[in-house]
Amino acid sequence: MVRRRKVLSAGSLALFAPxxxxxxxxxAAETAVAAAKKFSxxxxxxxxxxxxxxxxxxxxxxxxxxxxxxxxxxxxxxxxDQMFTKIMQDFRSNAGAYDALNVIPSWMPDLVKAGALxxxxxxVDRHGYREELNDxxxxxxxxxxxxxxxxxxxxxxxxxxxxxxxxxxxxxxxMKEGFKAKYGYELAPPKDWKQxxxxxxxxxxxxxxxxxxxxxxxxxxxxxxxxxxxxRMEGGQFFNADTMKATVNSDVGVRVLRQMLSDNKFMPPxxxxxxxxxxxxxxxxxxTAMTISWPPYGRWAAGYGTNEEAMKWVPKTxxxxxxxxxxxxxGRPELGVxxxxxxxxxxxxKEAAYLFIQWLNSKQTSLERVQLPYTxxxxxxxxxxxxxxxxxxxxxxxxxxxTIKASGERGxxxxxxxxxxxxxxxxxxxxxxxxxxxxxxxVADSLAAAFDAITEKVGVARQKDAYxxxxxxxxxxxxx
Amino acid sequence: MTTATxxxxxxxxxxxxxxxxxxxxxxxxxxxxxxxxxxxxxFVVSFxxxxxxxxxxxxxxxxxxxxxxxxxxxxxxxxHTALITAIALxxxxxxxxxxxxxxxxxxxxxxxxxxLLVLPTILSPIVAGATWRxxxxxxxxxxxxxxxxxxxxxxxxxWTVNPNxxxxxxxxxxxxxxxxxxxxxxxxxxxxxxxxxxxAAELDGASYGRVLRQIIIPAxxxxxxxxxxxxxxxxxxxxxxxxxxxxxxxGTMTETISLYTYVIGFVQFDTSYTxxxxxxxxxxxxxxxxxxxxxxxxxx
Numbered sequence: 060m061v062r063r064r065k066v067l068s069a070g071s072l073a074l075f076a077p078x079x080x081x082x083x084x085x086x087a088a089e090t091a092v093a094a095a096k097k098f099s100x101x102x103x104x105x106x107x108x109x110x111x112x113x114x115x116x117x118x119x120x121x122x123x124x125x126x127x128x129x130x131x132x133x134x135x136x137x138x139x140d141q142m143f144t145k146i147m148q149d150f151r152s153n154a155g156a157y158d159a160l161n162v163i164p165s166w167m168p169d170l171v172k173a174g175a176l177x178x179x180x181x182x183v184d185r186h187g188y189r190e191e192l193n194d195x196x197x198x199x200x201x202x203x204x205x206x207x208x209x210x211x212x213x214x215x216x217x218x219x220x221x222x223x224x225x226x227x228x229x230x231x232x233x234m235k236e237g238f239k240a241k242y243g244y245e246l247a248p249p250k251d252w253k254q255x256x257x258x259x260x261x262x263x264x265x266x267x268x269x270x271x272x273x274x275x276x277x278x279x280x281x282x283x284x285x286x287x288x289x290x291r292m293e294g295g296q297f298f299n300a301d302t303m304k305a306t307v308n309s310d311v312g313v314r315v316l317r318q319m320l321s322d323n324k325f326m327p328p329x330x331x332x333x334x335x336x337x338x339x340x341x342x343x344x345x346x347t348a349m350t351i352s353w354p355p356y357g358r359w360a361a362g363y364g365t366n367e368e369a370m371k372w373v374p375k376t377x378x379x380x381x382x383x384x385x386x387x388x389x390g391r392p393e394l395g396v397x398x399x400x401x402x403x404x405x406x407x408x409k410e411a412a413y414l415f416i417q418w419l420n421s422k423q424t425s426l427e428r429v430q431l432p433y434t435x436x437x438x439x440x441x442x443x444x445x446x447x448x449x450x451x452x453x454x455x456x457x458x459x460x461x462t463i464k465a466s467g468e469r470g471x472x473x474x475x476x477x478x479x480x481x482x483x484x485x486x487x488x489x490x491x492x493x494x495x496x497x498x499x500x501x502v503a504d505s506l507a508a509a510f511d512a513i514t515e516k517v518g519v520a521r522q523k524d525a526y527x528x529x530x531x532x533x534x535x536x537x538x539x
Numbered sequence: 540m541t542t543a544t545x546x547x548x549x550x551x552x553x554x555x556x557x558x559x560x561x562x563x564x565x566x567x568x569x570x571x572x573x574x575x576x577x578x579x580x581x582f583v584v585s586f587x588x589x590x591x592x593x594x595x596x597x598x599x600x601x602x603x604x605x606x607x608x609x610x611x612x613x614x615x616x617x618x619h620t621a622l623i624t625a626i627a628l629x630x631x632x633x634x635x636x637x638x639x640x641x642x643x644x645x646x647x648x649x650x651x652x653x654x655l656l657v658l659p660t661i662l663s664p665i666v667a668g669a670t671w672r673x674x675x676x677x678x679x680x681x682x683x684x685x686x687x688x689x690x691x692x693x694x695x696x697x698w699t700v701n702p703n704x705x706x707x708x709x710x711x712x713x714x715x716x717x718x719x720x721x722x723x724x725x726x727x728x729x730x731x732x733x734x735x736x737x738x739a740a741e742l743d744g745a746s747y748g749r750v751l752r753q754i755i756i757p758a759x760x761x762x763x764x765x766x767x768x769x770x771x772x773x774x775x776x777x778x779x780x781x782x783x784x785x786x787x788x789x790g791t792m793t794e795t796i797s798l799y800t801y802v803i804g805f806v807q808f809d810t811s812y813t814x815x816x817x818x819x820x821x822x823x824x825x826x827x828x829x830x831x832x833x834x835x836x837x838x839x
Contacts, residue, residue, distance in 0.1 A: 144808060147591045169592055279788070328695040329677035478592055481807055492790030495702050505790075 087191040091418035092127045094186055098411040099129030105159040105415070106146060108398070109136035112161075114369055115434040119427075120419055127418075130411055139396075140280070143169070143480055146403070150175035155405040158412035162212050162401045164203035165475035168525055170401075171206040172477065177402040179210040182413045191422050194440045198470045202532050203399050212399030213420040217429075217439030218353055219466045220288065220392040223360065224248050225348045226383040228262060228270070237265065248385035252289065252318060255349070255388045256325070262348045263325040272325045274347035276338040277494055281395075283486035285351065288393035288471055290315045292537055297474060297510075300530065303523045305510035308503035316489075316499035323494070331494035336372075343376045351387055353395065354437040354463055361453040364432015380454065384462035386469070391537050394470040398436075438463055472534040476525045477517050485509035585815040591808030603815035612791055613816060616799035617823075622706070623795065624774040627713045631770060632763070634714065635721025639729050642722075657723060659716045668783025671712040675699060675784075699785050705793055712780050717773070721766055728762035729755070764835035768828070775824065796820055 085093065107113040113136045121132035135157060137145045143166050149156050150173060162170060170176050183189050192200065192213070199214035228234055229246055238246040242257050249255035259272030276282060290297075295311040298304065306312070323330055327346060335352070342350045343360055350356070359365055360382040365373050386392060400416035402409050418424055422442050429438045430449060438444055444464040450457040476482060489506040493499060514522045529535055588599045607613060642653060659667065674680050675698035687694045698708040732755055740750045756763075778797040781787065787794030787802075794802075800820070804813035 140806070144591065144806065147808065151591065173592055173594065279786070329697060331697055331700045332677060478807075484802070484806070488788070488790050491700075491788040492792070495700050495705075495789030495792065497702075497790065502790075 085187075086421065086423055087186070087188045088418050088421035088423040090187050091414040091421065095124075095128040095130055095411060095414040095418070098408070098414075101408060101411060102131040102133055103158040103406075103408050103412050103415060104133040104135055104156065105161070105412070106135045106137055106142060106157050107161050108142065109138050111369065111433060112398075112435050115428055115431060115436060118369075118433070119431055120424065124415055124418060128414075130415065132415065139163075146170065146175060147173065149403065150405055153405055155403070155407050157403045158406040158408050159416050160401045160403055161215075161398045164212070164214065164397050164399050165473040165479050167203070167211055167399065167401075168206050168475055168529075169477055169479060171211050175404055176211045177404045177406070177409055177413075179212075179402065179413065182402075182410065182417075183210060186414065186417055188417050188421075194422055194442050196439055196441055196444070196464070196467045198394060198467045198534055199397065199439050202394075202472050202534050203397060212401040213416060214397065214439055215400045215416075215420050215425070215436065216396075216398040217437040217443070217463060217467055218395050218397040219437070219463060219470050220284065220351050220387055220395050221354060221357065221462055221466055222248060222385040222387050222392075223342065223350050223352065223356055224383050224385060225270075225345075225378060225381055227381040228266070228348050229383065234262075234265065237261070248383065249349075249388045250390070252293075252388045256318070256322060259322065259325040259349060266348070268327075270345060271327045271347050273322070273349040274326050274330055274333065274338055274341050275322075275351060276333050276335050277323070277331045277490075278334040278337075279487035279491055280483065281335060282490045283483060284393045284395040284473065286315070286319065286486060286490060287474060288387065288391070289319065289389075291471060292389040292391055296536070298514075298526055300523070300527060303514050303519045303526065305507040305514070307510060308500070308507040312503045312506075313500050316493055316502055319490075320493055320499060340374045343374045343378060345377045351392075353435070354459075355435050357382065357384055357459045357462075358432070358453075361455060361459075363453050363456075367433050369433040382455070384455070384459050386462065386466055389537075391469045391471050392466045394467075394472055394534065396473065439467070470534055471537065472529070472532060475529050477522055478513065481513045482510060485513065581814040581817060584811050585818055587811045589810040590812075591810070599811075603812045604819075606812060607815060607819055612794070613796075613799060613819075615791060616794050616796045619793060620775055620777070620795040620797075623709065623713070623777060624771060626706075627710055627717075627774055628767065628771055630710070630714050631718045631721045632767065634718045635725050635766075638718070638722040639725035642726055643729050653723075653726075657719045660719045660723075662716065664716065664779035665783050667712060667716045668780040671708070671715075671780075672699065672784050675708055700789055702789060702792060705785055705789065709781055709784055709793060712784060713774070713777065716780070717770060721770065724762055724766045725759065728759035732758045760835075764831075768831060768835075771831070772824070772828070 105116060107116055113134055116132055116134045121134060125131050135145075142161065142163065146157065146160055146162070147170070148154075150170075160176070162176070167176070183192070192204070192210075195204070195214055196217065198219075199217065203214040204210055204212060229248070235246045238258070238261050241261065244254075246258065246261075249258050255273070262270065262272035275285065290307070290312060293311050293315050295309060295315065296306050299306055327341065333341070338347075338350055338352065339356060339359065341347050342352075342356065359370075359373050360376050360378055362376045362379045364370055365376065400420055402412045402416065406412050419428070422440060425436075425440060426443055426446055426448070428434065429436050429443055430452065438446075438449070438460060441464075443449065444460050446460075449460060453459075474482060485506060489502050489509070492505070493502045585603055586598050586600060587596050588602075589596045638656065642649060646652075662670075674682050675696075677683055677695060677697055680698075682698070683694055683696045686696060696704060698704045736754050736758075737750065740754055745753075776797050777795055778801065781793055781795055781798060782801075785793045787798045791799075796816075800813060800816055803809045803816065
């Protein structure tokens with residue numbers, strides 16, 4: 060009996076040995092391409108954020124995948140704020156219009172609970188992708204990939220907030236001397252928000268209106284990510300974990316709102332209306348000496364790829380070679396949005412869709428994609444951070460990658476609860492009231508009331524489970 | 540035989556009498572299908588728990604209607620809508636009337652001026668809103684620059700952020716776009732006022748105020764009533780201009796009932812609750828419109 064088993068297993072081994080050897084010698088991208096060829100001649104659809112982001116599948120990865128496998132990719136462009144809705148609509152109507160999806164990780168629990176996402180573990184194992192998943196930076200891999208310990212998406216965008224500052228101003232001897240004389244410490248990237256405020260005020264005092272100390276995007280919906288980070292870094296907790304009562308109106312919450320409002324004073328007039336592009340334009344034109352934003356600012360400030368046709372809208376940088384990169388004050392920046400690649404549970408071409416996202420997300424293809432100048436995908440793999448190729452893209456690219464890596468390692472997760480979009484909207488509304496001059500205490504109280512109303516509607520017990528699961532994650536609160 | 544003839548005669552009579560109904564029946568059926576069915580269906584939905592994220596769509600009685608009373612954001616949205624309507628409507632009416640009076644007289648290039656005046660009404664409201672957003676922009680907008688020029692120094696007017704300026708910004712845009720509509724209707728009405736009565740009043744030495752009160756207004760009253768009703772309903776549904784200018788902000792300070800309904804219905808997908816809100820609005824509008832129609836003696 061034993062002998063027969065041995066013979067059988069030896070026989071099987073002999074039978075499958077060539078394919079095993081072949082699979083082992085292939086990387087995940089090649090494996091996906093080889094397996095996908097059987098779907099040649101079909102078409103898959105993928106939901107992608109409208110605008111610059113979608114130029115990746117439209118101009119680069121879609122055509123390349125078709126050339127490699129014969130599978131056509133239809134890109135469904137959807138504005139960010141409608142992506143959740145469109146995905147849920149397709150799922151609820153069982154239309155099966157989407158095969159692959161771009162999912163914002165903070166929505167993942169909602170989508171999984173609804174049943175809209177396909178669990179990917181079996182496909183990951185079948186197509187030998189598990190090893191390459193380990194190369195994804197821990198902040199994204201450990202927090203943005205799984206729900207209830209099952210894989211539902213591949214983190215595909217290293218979104219994290221970075222502090223950009225003007226090295227030429229910070230290294231100017233006169234400025235350094237004047238600053239030290241006034242505040243008693245060296246002029247350097249701020250370590251905390253008090254320093255940020257002092258440095259910002261000092262630069263504005265010395266250089267405005269030509270250059271102001273700092274500028275941020277203040278128009279909805281992005282400032283809420285900065286609020287989430289600052290609130291937690293100052294010691295705030297969103298909820299009382301026992302009662303699920305919102306605690307955003309604690310002393311910390313009010314203080315943070317007050318400080319954020321006060322920072323506007325040393326920023327350019329009208330900063331309250333700035334959106335992503337306004338803030339970018341002002342920084343690139345040298346109107347602001349510090350800003351906090353996602354990684355593309357760093358590439359564009361260096362002038363990388365801005366001559367591309369698709370990048371004509373990016374103002375020409377006046378600060379190339381003058382920009383330094385640093386961790387945000389208090390050192391744990393918000394990961395802020397991000398994207399994961401998933402497969403729709405209603406798709407009729409799940410395996411083809413899966414193979415496409417494995418190929419996109421693989422070490423080999425993703426390194427090419429994060430270097431595309433016209434998209435907004437940011438490095439998210441350990442191998443991206445170390446890439447010699449990337450480090451040569453512009454003189455400071457090495458420092459840029461080191462800062463992204465350090466920021467990602469310390470990154471704070473976006474709040475992620477059931478019906479998170481409603482909490483996000485409440486935070487955006489609260490901040491917009493704050494910029495309009497509403498008293499910070501009133502704003503905090505209103506925000507807490509809005510949070511409580513949403514929690515009550517979702518169901519306190521259900522939401523408590525979701526909150527506790529989120530709060531347990533390493534990047535939820537800074538103490539962890 | 541007699542019975543057969545009688546039956547045939549009766550059928551023929553029935554057919555003659557009811558043929559017209561048979562002819563319009565398909566159209567009525569389609570109208571009912573696309574008009575009444577959604578209404579009935581949304582009424583049913585308003586008693587359910589239909590949301591985007593919850594698979595449980597069971598009936599929950601009057602829960603959604605009870606929630607209406609606790610929803611302060613809803614009542615504020617209604618108040619904002621009423622405020623905008625209450626200010627914009629009289630302004631549009633008065634400006635429209637004054638313009639109509641002005642253009643009643645023969646003047647060179649009258650037709651060109653009228654055509655130019657009507658241009659804003661042709662624009663899509665979302666385009667009008669976006670255009671005014673640029674006009675109000677703190678850095679590039681001409682409005683701030685003109686005010687700065689008049690003030691003698693640059694001004695930092697945050698029209699879409701400052702609580703004191705945000706309503707004036709919306710009203711300026713709204714009145715700019717829709718006054719021409721009032722103007723056109725009133726110009727047509729004023730052109731039809733009996734000239735002999737006006738001449739007689741003038742010969743009798745009646746003042747302009749008296750002529751206005753006793754001849755012009757009564758003559759154009761039905762047109763005013765229709766214009767007010769149309770614009771009043773439009774203002775109650777105002778969405779595009781505010782969406783383009785402020786998106787209901789700062790906070791929810793300029794959120795109207797249409798914006799709020801859109802947010803809960805098409806952003807947050809609280810479908811059942813949105814249906815309940817929609818029925819509240821229908822109820823309120825029915826009461827108001829019925830009252831207005833009676834008051835204006837358009838329906839007796």
